[in-house]
Amino acid sequence: MPCELRTRLGSALLRRTWIRRFVHCGLTIVFQNGIIRLHEANCVPRFIPWWYNLMWKPVPTEIYQRRFRQFEKKRPRELQAALANLDRYLVALNQGAMPKQIQGGWLRPEPMDVVAITERGGGKREDGKNKGKGLVPIRMYAWPEIPAEILHLITIGDKRTQSEDIRFSEKFVRDRLKEQEESGTNN
Numbered sequence: 001m002p003c004e005l006r007t008r009l010g011s012a013l014l015r016r017t018w019i020r021r022f023v024h025c026g027l028t029i030v031f032q033n034g035i036i037r038l039h040e041a042n043c044v045p046r047f048i049p050w051w052y053n054l055m056w057k058p059v060p061t062e063i064y065q066r067r068f069r070q071f072e073k074k075r076p077r078e079l080q081a082a083l084a085n086l087d088r089y090l091v092a093l094n095q096g097a098m099p100k101q102i103q104g105g106w107l108r109p110e111p112m113d114v115v116a117i118t119e120r121g122g123g124k125r126e127d128g129k130n131k132g133k134g135l136v137p138i139r140m141y142a143w144p145e146i147p148a149e150i151l152h153l154i155t156i157g158d159k160r161t162q163s164e165d166i167r168f169s170e171k172f173v174r175d176r177l178k179e180q181e182e183s184g185t186n187n
Contacts (some may be wrong), residue, residue, distance in 0.1 A: 055094055055149070056094055056151050057151065058086075058090065059152055063154070064153045064156060067156040075138060078136055079138070079156075082118065082138055085117050085120075086140060086153075089115070090151065093144065093151065098146075105121055106118045106120045106121050110141065111170055112173040113143060113144070114154070114166075114170070115141075116141055117141075117142060119135050119137065119138050120137075137159055138157065139156070139162065140156050141153075141157070142154060143169065143172065143176075145176070155168055
């Protein structure tokens with residue numbers, strides 16, 4: 001017996017229809033015309049929040065964390081602008097957009113479905129001036145793993161390390177895909 005919830009979301013989301021199935025708990029969520037329907041099996045508890053397992057999870061690598069600390073000290077304005085753009089990307093993913101559909105002047109496609117999130121257009125400062133003006137170009141390299149809804153934050157770099165960062169990102173994705181193939185899972 002389906003359970004219906006009505007929600008107020010952005011008009012772009014209201015025009016979409018999507019289905020998520022959670023086999024491990026017998027739950028199917030159908031979103032259509034602004035109505036969320038939960039189709040549950042007998043073993044599922046009555047109350048399961050509709051946002052359960054629908055959020056993309058950012059997972060940083062060790063090199064990302066190390067370089068994040070470096071940029072936090074040496075390029076804090078650029079890092080804040082890039083983080084604002086990373087938030088925009090995550091919001092779009094959580095609203096149901098597919099990774100390849102998201103576009104912006106701050107987003108660059110790279111090989112192996114890696115995206116480079118730049119500092120460009122990273123919002124406004126408190127005094128109303130553009131944060132992106134006069135900033136040194138940096139890029140955050142991320143890979144959206146679609147079936148698992150994980151956003152792997154691979155590395156951060158500037159123009160000086162760009163080719164090395166792209167090669168490292170490609171190797172990261174190849175290794176991750178090889179691990180998935182060997183284990184026989186999509187997660």
